[in-house]
Amino acid sequence: xxxxxxxxxxxxxxxxxxxxxxxxxACGTSSGGGDPxxxxxxxxxxxxxxxxxxxxxxxxxxxxxxxxxxxxxxFEEDTGCEVTSKVYGTSDEAFNLMKTGxxxxxxxxxxxxxxxxxxxxxxxxxxxxxxxxxxxxxxxxMQPWNSVDGxxxxxxxxxxxxxxxxNTEVFAQAPTSWDVVFDRASENAGKVTAYDxxxxxxxxxxxxxxxxxxxxxxxxxxxxxxxxxxxxxxxxVQRQSIGEYWSDFLKQIQAFETGDSVVGTTWxxxxxxxxxxxxxxxxxxxxxxxxxxxxxxxIASDAKNPNCAYMWLDYIASPEANAAATEYFGEAPSNEAxxxxxxxxxxxxxxxGDEEFASQIWYWTTPIAECIDGRTxxxxxxxxxxxxxxxEIKG
Amino acid sequence: MTTTQVAAEHxxxxxxxxxxxxxLSSFLTSHPRTRLALLLTAPLFWLVIVYxxxxxxxxxxxxxxxxxxxxxxxxxxxxxxxxTVLTGSLYQTVTLRTLGVALMVTLIDVALALPIxxxxxxxxxxxxxxxxxxxVLMPLWASYLVKAYAWRSVLSQDGILEWLLAPxxxxxxxxxxxATIITLSYLWLPYVILPIYAGLERVxxxxxxxxADLGGRTWRTLGSVVLPLIYPAVIxxxxxxxSLSLGDYITVNIVGGASQMLGNLVYTNVGAAxxxxxxxxxxxxxxxxxxxxxxxxxxxxxxxxx
Numbered sequence: 001x002x003x004x005x006x007x008x009x010x011x012x013x014x015x016x017x018x019x020x021x022x023x024x025x026a027c028g029t030s031s032g033g034g035d036p037x038x039x040x041x042x043x044x045x046x047x048x049x050x051x052x053x054x055x056x057x058x059x060x061x062x063x064x065x066x067x068x069x070x071x072x073x074x075f076e077e078d079t080g081c082e083v084t085s086k087v088y089g090t091s092d093e094a095f096n097l098m099k100t101g102x103x104x105x106x107x108x109x110x111x112x113x114x115x116x117x118x119x120x121x122x123x124x125x126x127x128x129x130x131x132x133x134x135x136x137x138x139x140x141x142m143q144p145w146n147s148v149d150g151x152x153x154x155x156x157x158x159x160x161x162x163x164x165x166x167n168t169e170v171f172a173q174a175p176t177s178w179d180v181v182f183d184r185a186s187e188n189a190g191k192v193t194a195y196d197x198x199x200x201x202x203x204x205x206x207x208x209x210x211x212x213x214x215x216x217x218x219x220x221x222x223x224x225x226x227x228x229x230x231x232x233x234x235x236x237v238q239r240q241s242i243g244e245y246w247s248d249f250l251k252q253i254q255a256f257e258t259g260d261s262v263v264g265t266t267w268x269x270x271x272x273x274x275x276x277x278x279x280x281x282x283x284x285x286x287x288x289x290x291x292x293x294x295x296x297x298x299i300a301s302d303a304k305n306p307n308c309a310y311m312w313l314d315y316i317a318s319p320e321a322n323a324a325a326t327e328y329f330g331e332a333p334s335n336e337a338x339x340x341x342x343x344x345x346x347x348x349x350x351x352x353g354d355e356e357f358a359s360q361i362w363y364w365t366t367p368i369a370e371c372i373d374g375r376t377x378x379x380x381x382x383x384x385x386x387x388x389x390x391x392e393i394k395g
Numbered sequence: 396m397t398t399t400q401v402a403a404e405h406x407x408x409x410x411x412x413x414x415x416x417x418x419l420s421s422f423l424t425s426h427p428r429t430r431l432a433l434l435l436t437a438p439l440f441w442l443v444i445v446y447x448x449x450x451x452x453x454x455x456x457x458x459x460x461x462x463x464x465x466x467x468x469x470x471x472x473x474x475x476x477x478x479t480v481l482t483g484s485l486y487q488t489v490t491l492r493t494l495g496v497a498l499m500v501t502l503i504d505v506a507l508a509l510p511i512x513x514x515x516x517x518x519x520x521x522x523x524x525x526x527x528x529x530x531v532l533m534p535l536w537a538s539y540l541v542k543a544y545a546w547r548s549v550l551s552q553d554g555i556l557e558w559l560l561a562p563x564x565x566x567x568x569x570x571x572x573x574a575t576i577i578t579l580s581y582l583w584l585p586y587v588i589l590p591i592y593a594g595l596e597r598v599x600x601x602x603x604x605x606x607a608d609l610g611g612r613t614w615r616t617l618g619s620v621v622l623p624l625i626y627p628a629v630i631x632x633x634x635x636x637x638s639l640s641l642g643d644y645i646t647v648n649i650v651g652g653a654s655q656m657l658g659n660l661v662y663t664n665v666g667a668a669x670x671x672x673x674x675x676x677x678x679x680x681x682x683x684x685x686x687x688x689x690x691x692x693x694x695x696x697x698x699x700x701x
Contacts, residue, residue, distance in 0.1 A: 092666070092668060092669065093666055095669060096665075096666060096669050099669075119467065190569060190652075198668075239653065242652075242653040243569070243570060243652055243653065244570055244651075244652040244653050245653055254547075258548075258551040258552055258553050258554070259551075259552045259553055260551055260552050260569070260570060387668040387670070391485055391655075391660065391663065391668075392485045394653065394655055395485065395488060395489075395654075395655070
């Protein structure tokens with residue numbers, strides 16, 4: 001009896017297991033990915049009453065974090081599109097969240113945009129339907145990270161550099177170089193922090209461009225095997241001094257407040273929050289230059305609310321909204337007229353509209369095997385290997 | 396009142412009619428297997444869907460690969476992920492680290508749980524016993540995240556631990572593996588105390604008295620009478636702390652500083668790296684370890700004690 005039951009059970013289990021495997025193999029992965037070259041819409045209809053937005057922190061503020069910071073409510077009142085938003089911490093996280101198909105609009109950095117386009121997650125945008133597109137700086141339009149074959153895939157939002165944050169009680173003098181987190185990181189062993197994403201390898205590459213010129217790095221996102229290895233080795237040494245990595249900017253804020261982190265890469269918005277709470281921190285753009293971002297508002301290929309999505313793209317590109325959002329995050333605006341709406345001197349602080357400055361920031365870009373610095377004699381290390389190496393660096 | 400009495404007199408209990416429910420009920424009485432099948436269909440369906448299918452899915456996914464640029468899964472069968480996980484030094488290091496943490500947490504929890512459970516079961520008055528039981532269960536009412544974040548501020552550089560230890564010339568361990576072990580030990584302690592307490596409750600006091608009558612001193616009694624009797628209960632407790640620690644990634648994320656455990660590798664591969672197949676392959680490591688552990692434990696008979 002005992003044996004028979006077990007026999008039946010085993011058979012049933014095996015049958016089930018085989019059945020589910022067959023079923024899964026058959027239909028498991030048909031989802032995701034569409035035709036990368038979808039067509040932009042010709043005209044807009046009525047708003048759908050809601051829009052779902054995926055964005056970096058501080059990009060979509062409706063006053064719930066800070067009652068004085070709110071540029072979503074005017075949009076909702078004007079268009080009747082109720083905004084729901086979700087923030088993300090890294091481009092990789094954003095890319096995966098987009099794959100769920102839950103979002104109509106995304107604010108993506110250059111290291112996500114091309115992947116989103118290639119995966120068919122976003123559609124070309126008809127800029128004729130976005131009146132405020134006119135006002136965007138020309139040097140931000142139709143760039144490799146927001147267009148493909150002369151077709152725009154979104155509206156530029158803002159750009160800025162990743163900064164070096166330090167504790168003013170620990171550093172009597174403001175550091176001028178990234179060496180405080182690389183070659184001299186051991187001076188603050190256990191209290192150094194770094195951005196928890198594979199793209200951070202480019203920060204090490206930017207540092208090596210100045211400090212190890214014989215490697216011949218021309219672009220931190222186009223690294224051949226030797227250059228890549230040098231950057232990874234540098235980060236492995238840095239790892240010994242790292243207290244914790246951050247990808248959630250709130251966690252970084254807390255770590256700087258308590259003194260668990262005293263130096264590391266950061267965003268301007270983090271400093272803004274810390275300054276408000278009176279924490280002894282400051283930021284600096286080190287002399288080696290820095291990695292940075294140039295963000296684009298894009299529309300999902302399976303957007304459930306395309307009309308409201310277009311309305312949002314137009315609204316956030318307007319001088320007023322663009323000024324509010326980019327000033328709060330701490331970056332340069334994309335709309336030329338936005339500076340009139342920002343507080344005194346804030347545009348100058350970020351060198352808004354300064355093409356020369358903008359070209360010196362190494363904007364996040366997805367590394368691919370075909371070197372983007374134009375070299376054809378070598379193969380570059382692609383993003384999959386960056387991801388793998390990042391896990392190894394963390395150990 | 397009166398009406399009911401009258402009604403009862405005039406209408407004696409009606410004979411059950413030959414309706415559909417009645418026929419069904421007599422059918423079920425005479426067909427025990429059908430009865431069992433109907434009873435178990437819903438729970439078994441659930442079990443199969445969430446448990447067996449999920450595991451099968453995991454197993455299958457581990458043999459696929461992912462296009463790194465577009466992030467799409469390609470269903471060509473390959474052993475690459477399994478080979479990477481088995482031979483990659485990263486995965487070996489992290490597996491050993493995770494095992495170390497899980498073992499340390501288990502050891503600490505057992506060491507703490509034994510005296511507490513013994514006091515609760517054998518020494519405390521019934522009143523104190525109830526209070527202690529509530530005290531042990533109380534932390535389970537609070538959210539896991541709240542407790543982990545509480546430890547984050549306790550262990551911080553300007554946290555309460557630093558303040559307590561500074562006069563003694565010591566300092567907080569800061570965020571790292573030590574912090575992870577402390578926090579996990581705290582989180583899983585109730586799960587270890589409860590089975591050991593239940594095991595001790597079942598040890599008759601008369602045995603302890605008999606041992607004393609025969610000249611056994613405290614340690615002798617504990618070693619030769621109590622421990623062998625509660626051994627399965629202790630093992631049951633360790634299964635909880637060991638397997639829960641092995642799969643954890645949130646605590647280590649909050650207080651672990653820069654260190655990673657297996658759970659983090661799975662998490663980053665699902666979340667950031669978008670490499671579901673590799674994540675599935677990594678997730679098989681703790682499953683294999685737990686199965687191994689359960690196989691060993693099964694010989695002790697502890698599973699009958701869960």
